[in-house]
Amino acid sequence: MKMLKVSEKGSYALLELPYDGKAMPGQFFTIKTKTGPYIPRPFSVYDLKGGNLKFLIKTGGEIQQFLDEDIIIDGPFGNPISKIDDVLLLAGGVGYAPIHFYALVYGFKEMIIGMPDDELFDFVDIPDHCVCVVNPTTPVDLAKLSPLKNILVCGPHEMIMGLKRDLPESTLYAIMEEKMACARGMCEGCAVMTKDGVKFVCKDGPTFKVSEVDLEWTYR
Amino acid sequence: MDLSIEIEGIHFKNPIVTASGPLGFGDEFFKYISPSVIGGFTSKTVTPKPITGNMPPRLVYIQNGLLNSIGLQNPGVDLFIQKTAPFLSEKCVRIISVGGENPQDFADVTKKVEKFADMIEVNLSCPNVGGKVIASDSQLTKEILSGCKAMTKKPLIAKLSLDLDTVRQSQIAIDSGIKIVNIGNSIQGARFNFKTGKPFLKNVKGGLSGPAFMPIALWKVYQVKEAFEDLTVIGLGGVTKAEDVMEYAIAGASIVEIGTQAMIDPKSIQKIIEDLKNMLEALKLDFKEVVNASHRGGFR
Numbered sequence: 480m481k482m483l484k485v486s487e488k489g490s491y492a493l494l495e496l497p498y499d500g501k502a503m504p505g506q507f508f509t510i511k512t513k514t515g516p517y518i519p520r521p522f523s524v525y526d527l528k529g530g531n532l533k534f535l536i537k538t539g540g541e542i543q544q545f546l547d548e549d550i551i552i553d554g555p556f557g558n559p560i561s562k563i564d565d566v567l568l569l570a571g572g573v574g575y576a577p578i579h580f581y582a583l584v585y586g587f588k589e590m591i592i593g594m595p596d597d598e599l600f601d602f603v604d605i606p607d608h609c610v611c612v613v614n615p616t617t618p619v620d621l622a623k624l625s626p627l628k629n630i631l632v633c634g635p636h637e638m639i640m641g642l643k644r645d646l647p648e649s650t651l652y653a654i655m656e657e658k659m660a661c662a663r664g665m666c667e668g669c670a671v672m673t674k675d676g677v678k679f680v681c682k683d684g685p686t687f688k689v690s691e692v693d694l695e696w697t698y699r
Numbered sequence: 700m701d702l703s704i705e706i707e708g709i710h711f712k713n714p715i716v717t718a719s720g721p722l723g724f725g726d727e728f729f730k731y732i733s734p735s736v737i738g739g740f741t742s743k744t745v746t747p748k749p750i751t752g753n754m755p756p757r758l759v760y761i762q763n764g765l766l767n768s769i770g771l772q773n774p775g776v777d778l779f780i781q782k783t784a785p786f787l788s789e790k791c792v793r794i795i796s797v798g799g800e801n802p803q804d805f806a807d808v809t810k811k812v813e814k815f816a817d818m819i820e821v822n823l824s825c826p827n828v829g830g831k832v833i834a835s836d837s838q839l840t841k842e843i844l845s846g847c848k849a850m851t852k853k854p855l856i857a858k859l860s861l862d863l864d865t866v867r868q869s870q871i872a873i874d875s876g877i878k879i880v881n882i883g884n885s886i887q888g889a890r891f892n893f894k895t896g897k898p899f900l901k902n903v904k905g906g907l908s909g910p911a912f913m914p915i916a917l918w919k920v921y922q923v924k925e926a927f928e929d930l931t932v933i934g935l936g937g938v939t940k941a942e943d944v945m946e947y948a949i950a951g952a953s954i955v956e957i958g959t960q961a962m963i964d965p966k967s968i969q970k971i972i973e974d975l976k977n978m979l980e981a982l983k984l985d986f987k988e989v990v991n992a993s994h995r996g997g998f999r
Contacts, residue, residue, distance in 0.1 A: 517910065517959075541762065658757075658760065660721075661721070665728055667752065667772050669758075670772075676751070
């Protein structure tokens with residue numbers, strides 16, 4: 480049965496749907512209803528267990544007006560992430576969703592979560608032994624203090640660019656999020672420039688090795 | 700009832716053809732639907748040299764539509780004829796879209812792709828490259844169409860711009876010996892971010908697709924068909940269901956293309972075709988009897 484839980488001030492929602500299929504960390508689904516939105520919206524998996532699939536949604540977008548209707552999901556799309564040894568997980572805002580799912584499935588060594596406000600901090604499940612920071616301290620500031628060299632990140636563009644700039648010795652993997660229309664590698668909307676040319680978040684990602692991505696082209 | 704239609708000697712088993720662009724070259728699309736289901740498939744536009752496409756963001760979601768700024772990303776004609784064109788399915792009509800910057804570009808690409816195509820669509824109207832669309836230059840349009848015509852005996856389709864006078868563009872196409880026009884490409888539009896004061900798209904403008912602009916496209920189809928009864932018109936824009944296909948046919952379209960809907964839900968195309976057949980059975984009409992009905996005073 481569908482469940483919709485909304486945060487204290489209404490800025491975030493957790494959408495829980497029955498789902499008897501599989502999904503792996505890194506994968507995402509699209510969400511729509513019979514009445515809209517016209518372009519189904521992609522959301523990373525926040526949690527999947529016991530036949531319940533959860534998505535973390537920042538409210539305020541067009542999707543919000545449809546969340547009370549019967550939800551139609553399509554997916555999973557995207558390539559699963561393999562387990563990364565001795566990984567530092569880094570999340571910013573609702574980019575926490577795929578990081579949370581990764582942590583549930585594979586575990587982690589260290590996790591730093593950047594929250595734009597207390598509302599999100601109070602709303603989501605946060606495993607023990609995590610560090611949470613609220614603006615203006617950023618996860619990038621704390622990541623510099625970690626001895627771990629493998630980093631998996633999902634968050635704002637500035638965060639990924641900051642990591643690449645400030646931690647050149649680390650091996651960075653980013654779960655990238657771009658607007659997409661088809662989620663199947665057809666529309667070529669979610670373009671990322673890599674050393675092998677243009678790739679697409681939905682078909683070739685969503686996880687990319689940051690050293691192989693031209694962030695200037697992709698984000699500027 | 701019969702859904703088939705014949706255009707310039709080419710048989711379409713039904714009038715549903717995919718639009719150029721949203722489905723690329725079909726490799727992903729045909730994982731969801733068999734080419735034997737649709738009337739035809741139009742390839743993404745192929746240009747003389749590879750094009751990387753525009754920098755992101757390339758999409759803006761809007762209510763009942765989509766603004767895209769892909770920028771004709773394609774591998775270039777040489778790679779296309781080597782790796783893609785030979786494998787285009789012949790279970791539906793193969794339409795290859797050609798593009799470029801000048802008449803020589805278009806002629807060269809047409810010459811290279813024509814043996815792999817049943818029809819060739821000349822893209823005069825991409826909203827996402829350069830400062831203005833080719834179709835805005837009448838002389839250039841004539842030269843491109845004449846140049847392509849000299850390169851092939853396959854039927855040519857002139858893909859027009861909805862941003863310009865489609866009747867005038869159709870006249871230019873007719874004067875260049877073209878018998879089929881596609882009305883048309885996505886319409887130019889823009890959205891701005893009220894938080895940053897900047898446009899959402901780096902190129903400011905993009906191409907609007909989706910139901911939001913269907914009434915505009917329907918009107919243009921009607922208008923062109925009214926002006927040129929013998930011209931074959933392909934209609935597209937915002938089709939999501941069989942009723943929309945019927946509207947385009949009634950307005951004057953012999954072929955109805957589907958782009959964005961095929962991209963967001965490939966399997967829905969099969970349902971649209973089945974629903975169309977059911978609608979025609981209820982009306983006891985063949986599809987070709989619906990085409991241009993509005994100019995004949997409706998169904999008889």
